[in-house]
Amino acid sequence: MKSLPEKTIERLSVYRRTLLNCLAEGKEYIYSHEIANLHNITAVQVRRDIMLIGYSTTLKKGYNVRALIELIGDILDSPRGLNVAVVGIGNLGRAITAYFRGKRSRLQIVAAFDTDPEKINRVISGVKCYSMNDLQQIINEKQIPVAILTVPPDYAAKVSEALVYSGIKGILNYTSVPVNVPSDVVLENYDMITSLEKVAYYVKQKLGDNSKVSYEE
Amino acid sequence: MKSLPEKTIERLSVYRRTLLNCLAEGKEYIYSHEIANLHNITAVQVRRDIMLIGYSTTLKKGYNVRALIELIGDILDSPRGLNVAVVGIGNLGRAITAYFRGKRSRLQIVAAFDTDPEKINRVISGVKCYSMNDLQQIINEKQIPVAILTVPPDYAAKVSEALVYSGIKGILNYTSVPVNVPSDVVLENYDMITSLEKVAYYVKQKLGDNSKVSYEE
DNA sequence: TAAACAATGTTATTCTTTTAACAATAAATA
DNA sequence: TATTTATTGTTAAAAGAATAACATTGTTTA
Structure with a gap:
């Protein structure tokens, strides 16, 4: 193909x-x-x-x-489906798992990871949460090729390294920090702040066109 | 410029x-x-x-x-900053407001909207939540030109119409439903499922290249 | 049945974005 | 001081994506 x-x-x-x-x-x-x-x-x-x-x-x-x-x-789709992990199960992580809940899809979120002891070993939004320390083990056991990165910015670099080291093949990065991976790992950086700033930029342009008010003084 | x-x-x-x-x-x-x-x-x-x-x-x-x-x-940036509303303050809405919390930025999230009586009139992630019924009033009072749309898919179309009617100038749509607005409104559709499916697609491609296993039988 | 219409399939063109090529020049070095 | 090096600034080419143009062909209608 x-x-x-x-x-x-x-x-x-x-x-x-x-x-x-x-x-x-x-x-x-x-x-x-x-x-x-x-x-x-x-x-x-x-x-x-x-x-x-x-x-x-x-x-x-x-x-x-x-x-x-x-x-x-x-x-x-992959013929046999593809397992996905959510790394960092805060608001954003939960929002994403919620999207998939109940949906019959070839993409299955089969594990969450976090550092918060309150969350570890509990089921959150229908997904079992594991300790970040067990990243490599679980990723291998459960055969997870794709990870969604939703940890706080300061952890992004470290965790993405750990993911690569654990053999992950694709990362969808939602942190506001660009991460770097070897070329054989698929990477998609998406930045919510940037999209908002972009919309704001074009709104500013439009407002500026229609009425110069905001620039007059 | x-x-x-x-x-x-x-x-x-x-x-x-x-x-x-x-x-x-x-x-x-x-x-x-x-x-x-x-x-x-x-x-x-x-x-x-x-x-x-x-x-x-x-x-x-x-x-x-x-x-x-x-x-x-x-x-x-707009010289005087730009007010933003989060429409639908579920997990995703809260994730976004959390991003902005404490950040000194020219973009300020100044209002949230929801239909859940439990949330209305409360402060969530540092943002006051209003009833969806008061959309137009608050948007005008507070001079909010930009909205982030994070409502459940079924409400996306209706709510975006209401936003346009209320005079919003830009919408950042995070629902999984594409919305339609007049051409004078800035629109950015972003779909989290799509980005995940895209990563999965490229991972599948790579895995397929390295070992044909998944296609052999 | 013939003509008009409405829809698809495909090639060509235009527009946007990225990458390459290279000129200019400050700084470092022999 | 002359030469090399490293870095920026800019134009030119290539690649990627969207749009336009148009040929083809079922379907409908006179």
């Missing part, structure tokens, strides 16, 4: 969730422009993404929702 | 936080390649970003950290 553009991968993930909703509402077929409207993008982009994953329909009644979902699954 | 590339805006936000740390450690000057190493990017990209914001140094001792921070502030 030739590799798909990163942005297409992202959109496929979102498409799938929207399509699952459609299916739940009894919708069997969907037009490219309907998918587009649901996501604030153009129908061309939708069609192009769908072309890239090799789906095509001869009908003019839109795409078969079920078939599309399945095909996206073939691309995104 | 000519408008800067979106990616540059994002990086500036991250640079600033890293630079603040450097300053806290007593570092007065920093080389482009040092900034680059901290962020897993190239020095050229750093220099280009810095060129774009119009900073330049005649010294060969690196950039003046203090000056850079200030200049980034001139670009990103």
Whole structure:
């Protein structure tokens, strides 16, 4: 399989969730422009993404929702599922596990880690919490290739090192500190403060355009 | 001011936080390649970003950290700060307010909204929580142009409509549902499930490359 | 059935972003 | 002081992503 553009991968993930909703509402077929409207993008982009994953329909009644979902699954999911750990089970960690709760998904959050003795050995948001000291052991025992990093900023670097050392293959970093990993480990840094500052920047630009008030004095 | 590339805006936000740390450690000057190493990017990209914001140094001792921070502030921040509301103060909402707690920033989270009677009129993570019914009133009274949307998926569409109607200028949407706003409202959709699925996809790819095991049977 | 329409599939173009190439110059060194 | 080195600033090229243009083809309708 030739590799798909990163942005297409992202959109496929979102498409799938929207399509699952459609299916739940009894919708069997969907037009490219309907998918587009649901996501604030153009129908061309939708069609192009769908072309890239090799789906095509001869009908003019839109795409078969079920078939599309399945095909996206073939691309995104690992056949046997993929285990995930949440490292740092504070508010953010719990928010993420909550997202997955009850969802039937090929991604399973199978362990949480924390340093707080109050949390260790308890089940939090449906996930057993282990001591950070047992990181390597549990990751190996449970065969966990992916970790979500939601520890306080000061611990980010140390913990990500430990994760790499424990053999983790992918890290989704939600701390506000960029972390560094060897090139054979997949890394996605996402920074919530940055997104907020970005929105604020564009809002400032717009306000500045419409009324110079805030700059006048 | 000519408008800067979106990616540059994002990086500036991250640079600033890293630079603040450097300053806290007593570092007065920093080389482009040092900034680059901290962020897993190239020095050229750093220099280009810095060129774009119009900073330049005649010294060969690196950039003046203090000056850079200030200049980034001139670009990103509104002179008088910008008020922000968190709409839906569950785990995710609390995680975000916690980020900002104690941070001296030009972005202030000044209100939370929720429907849970247990939360309304209480102070949560340092922020007063109001009833969702008072959205418009409070947004106007407190002059809040930016909202962070962290409500359960089913409420996302309704609440974002209400926000737009209340005169909000920017929405940062963390629900797993894409929302739609008029073109004069700044919108950033960020989907945590998608980022996790993306990491999982690339991990799958890598594992597939190294050992075909998972596809063999 | 023929014409018009509406939808998809694909190539070409444009735009954005990153990377490369290299000129300029302060600082260090022989 | 002349030479080398290290660093910045800037233009040029390449890569990646979105958009536009358009060909194709079921479906509907006169």
